[in-house]
Amino acid sequence: MKNINPTTTRAWKELDQHFKEIKDEHMRDMFSNDKERAAKFTMQWEDFYVDISKNRINETTRELLLKLAEECKLEEAIESYFSGEAINQTENRPVLHTALRAAKDAEIKVRGENVVPEVEEVKEKIRAFCEEIISGERKGYTGKAFTDVVNIGIGGSDLGPVMVTESLEFYKNHLKMHFISNVDGDHVHETIKDLNPETTLFLVVSKTFTTMETLSNATTVREWFLKSVPEKEVSKHFVAVSTNLEKVEGFGIDRENIFPMWDWVGGRFSLWSAVGLSISLAIGYDNFASLLEGARKMDEHFKATPFKENMPVQLALLTIWYNNFFKAESEAVIPYSQYLDKFPSYLQQAIMESNGKSVDRNGEEVDYETGTIIWGEPGTNSQHAFFQLIHQGTKLIPADFIGFKRSLFGDKSHQDKLMANYFAQTEALLNGKSEAEVVDELKAKSFSQEEIDRIKTFKVFKGNNPTTTILIDKLTPESMGKLIAMYEHQIFVQGVIWNIFSYDQWGVELGKQLANKILADFESKSVEDHDSSTKNLLEFYLK
Numbered sequence: 088m089k090n091i092n093p094t095t096t097r098a099w100k101e102l103d104q105h106f107k108e109i110k111d112e113h114m115r116d117m118f119s120n121d122k123e124r125a126a127k128f129t130m131q132w133e134d135f136y137v138d139i140s141k142n143r144i145n146e147t148t149r150e151l152l153l154k155l156a157e158e159c160k161l162e163e164a165i166e167s168y169f170s171g172e173a174i175n176q177t178e179n180r181p182v183l184h185t186a187l188r189a190a191k192d193a194e195i196k197v198r199g200e201n202v203v204p205e206v207e208e209v210k211e212k213i214r215a216f217c218e219e220i221i222s223g224e225r226k227g228y229t230g231k232a233f234t235d236v237v238n239i240g241i242g243g244s245d246l247g248p249v250m251v252t253e254s255l256e257f258y259k260n261h262l263k264m265h266f267i268s269n270v271d272g273d274h275v276h277e278t279i280k281d282l283n284p285e286t287t288l289f290l291v292v293s294k295t296f297t298t299m300e301t302l303s304n305a306t307t308v309r310e311w312f313l314k315s316v317p318e319k320e321v322s323k324h325f326v327a328v329s330t331n332l333e334k335v336e337g338f339g340i341d342r343e344n345i346f347p348m349w350d351w352v353g354g355r356f357s358l359w360s361a362v363g364l365s366i367s368l369a370i371g372y373d374n375f376a377s378l379l380e381g382a383r384k385m386d387e388h389f390k391a392t393p394f395k396e397n398m399p400v401q402l403a404l405l406t407i408w409y410n411n412f413f414k415a416e417s418e419a420v421i422p423y424s425q426y427l428d429k430f431p432s433y434l435q436q437a438i439m440e441s442n443g444k445s446v447d448r449n450g451e452e453v454d455y456e457t458g459t460i461i462w463g464e465p466g467t468n469s470q471h472a473f474f475q476l477i478h479q480g481t482k483l484i485p486a487d488f489i490g491f492k493r494s495l496f497g498d499k500s501h502q503d504k505l506m507a508n509y510f511a512q513t514e515a516l517l518n519g520k521s522e523a524e525v526v527d528e529l530k531a532k533s534f535s536q537e538e539i540d541r542i543k544t545f546k547v548f549k550g551n552n553p554t555t556t557i558l559i560d561k562l563t564p565e566s567m568g569k570l571i572a573m574y575e576h577q578i579f580v581q582g583v584i585w586n587i588f589s590y591d592q593w594g595v596e597l598g599k600q601l602a603n604k605i606l607a608d609f610e611s612k613s614v615e616d617h618d619s620s621t622k623n624l625l626e627f628y629l630k
């Protein structure tokens with residue numbers, strides 16, 4: 088059976104027509120014409136309150152988007168996703184990050200074998216290891232307890248761990264965490280310069296153990312370590328997380344110091360596996376388990392909730408509405424919590440590496456837009472940086488506003504100011520400010536008519552800028568797990584509707600191959616085999 092091109096569905100055609108009817112409607116009027124609007128477009132589940140009413144949709148839009156999901160066989164796709172079918176067809180693998188947080192007694196089969204017992208075994212290894220390191224029972228080569236942990240990894244082997252570790256900083260213990268990702272030697276040396284090898288633990292994290300950045304960084308760190316420590320002590324200070332046990336052993340890390348993972352876990356969805364070892368070390372295994380539990384609850388919500396009330400489904404359908412009908416070029420994610428500083432960068436990999444595809448599941452070039460561009464920064468900082476463009480620029484930028492009802496230190500005065508801004512921005516983006524309002528305001532400030540006429544147009548805000556408000560009770564390991572999993576499933580739904588394979592990343596391979604070629608050219612000092620621009624640049628660099 089051919090996979091469905093979404094643009095050939097009846098729902099798509101109806102959405103096209105519906106879009107023409109609704110595209111100029113102002114959300115201000117939608118609200119004043121329907122007093123029930125907010126209630127109709129709000130979803131509540133556990134500690135999550137998600138309000139999508141400040142979006143340029145009405146009930147018909149929602150119905151048609153749901154019809155699109157049905158025609159694209161979303162329900163069947165979810166079943167295949169969770170049951171371990173090889174939905175990553177270009178790599179012939181299942182996509183089972185959900186198995187990493189499944190209940191202990193769940194049965195999830197990969198190639199006929201239930202993988203849950205093996206997952207539990209690795210979790211037990213993580214738990215025991217973290218407890219020994221945190222308590223100081225397991226020590227470095229001179230008998231001192233560990234004080235610092237360095238995670239060496241890149242992409243999914245870095246972004247998830249660093250983002251969660253920083254997001255859950257409040258729950259952290261005494262261990263100081265460091266993350267080395269970039270192959271930039273300055274990054275490596277800046278990180279290790281003040282570390283004491285006697286009390287530092289290194290985690291080399293690479294699913295494939297072939298990634299140039301991680302192997303180079305790990306080699307440099309190992310050499311630095313061996314400058315002051317005998318080689319036999321490496322096993323006390325270096326552990327690895329990988330699927331590639333032979334390569335790790337080849338690097339000189341003992342088999343008992345390897346935490347395995349599996350090819351059915353995609354790098355950008357791997358923080359729930361042993362890739363999250365740094366998270367578990369930083370916040371303790373019990374908190375790591377709560378993070379997983381939150382994600383498991385979101386998995387259940389996603390599987391069992393009717394699509395109309397289903398948070399990941401509704402968020403995904405909105406992105407399709409803006410991306411494919413409004414032709415919005417990007418989406419912003421604005422967390423109103425400084426702890427979530429790295430959340431937008433984490434989502435950039437999760438979303439853009441997954442859905443940046445232009446060939447559909449039939450192997451044909453798509454003739455519609457896919458993958459959305461994601462960017463963002465925490466509020467209120469971002470209000471003083473790029474919000475001007477969202478409010479008064481020419482581009483339509485739908486934005487997710489993530490906030491928490493309660494702060495962690497309980498400073499109500501700050502929390503109220505932070506959240507006043509959070510609510511105010513979505514209200515301002517919705518309503519804008521009309522010319523009449525601007526004129527009244529200027530008159531009240533005793534501006535002359537001449538001055539009013541001169542400046543009024545600059546002060547008008549058109550409004551009608553869509554936002555989704557994701558309001559969560561409190562930032563905890565569990566709510567963080569739910570939040571991340573919500574976006575993971577949003578990515579899945581987008582991929583199903585766009586009819587693309589979300590779980591490979593062939594697009595990053597070419598650059599890697601060329602980097603290796605150029606590295607070889609540096610050695611041989613021969614740069615002939617390049618386009619003239621690259622050749623000139625290489626010559627200039629080598630001079």
Ligand SMILES: O=P(O)(O)OC[C@H]1O[C@](O)(CO)[C@@H](O)[C@@H]1O
Pocket residue numbers: 241242243244292293294295296297298301354355440592595
């Ligand atoms: O964990 P590895 O195998 O070192 O890969 C790191 C990253 O490289 C990629 O394969 C490509 O950037 C990512 O998907 C992955 O997260």
